[in-house]
Amino acid sequence: MHAYVLLKTPTEPLVLPEGTVGCLQLVGNEWLSVVVEPDLSLAALQQDDALLLQAVLAHDRIIRALFCQTTVLPLRFTSFSPIDSLLADLHQHQQRYLEILNQLEGKAEYTVTLTPIQQPETPISPNLTGKAYFLARKQQVQTQHAERQRQREELQMILATVADCYPYKIATLPETESQQIHILLPKVEEDTLWQVASAFNEKFPRWQINLGEALPPYHFVDSDS
The missing domain is CATH 3.30.70 (Alpha-Beta Plaits)
Known part of the structure; x- marks a missing residue:
């Protein structure tokens, strides 16, 4: 059975x-x-x-x-x-x-998928050689590092904002930098969550934020149930 x-x-x-x-x-x-x-x-x-x-x-x-x-x-x-x-x-x-x-009662699980947006690299001029090339390359690496740091900071801001408003659980998707936030909230608040997701896409330009449909509360059931 x-x-x-x-x-x-x-x-x-x-x-x-x-x-x-x-x-x-x-x-x-x-x-x-x-x-x-x-x-x-x-x-x-x-x-x-x-x-x-x-x-x-x-x-x-x-x-x-x-x-x-x-x-x-x-x-x-x-x-x-x-x-x-x-x-x-x-x-x-x-x-x-x-x-x-x-x-x-009356609640659903919503999955928010956070996908980092890869910023294009600033190309190094093919005319550069020697010390000028290495300085340009160093600047390129520093810019990439700073961009990744800003991306991590945005992620922490997103998580902190979600934590202030909703019960949630988070998981990193295997073999990717994307993450998923599983949010539990009343179904009647779904429209508000869509508005929040839309606002997040504008406020945090280094992340693509997608909201899924209402699901059964798979991630909010006790592990021994």
């Missing part, structure tokens, strides 16, 4: 999307429920690479579809448990799960 999200037991029926190989079900108690796919097992995925890829893609699709309907606590792709263990976990940690869901 594969579990996708944890949520408050709905008072109105949810529209459950298609699962990876079968239908989804809602299991739980009066207060909490988990959306599960009973017919999807970890053993089956370990034996079929194509099915594994299909399940990985379906996991995100299903979480997003449910997030559009209600507040959810996304579970890891590795969340495979027997029904008895799942219900026991709901009972044991009910208060903590309810507190997390209350904190996430």
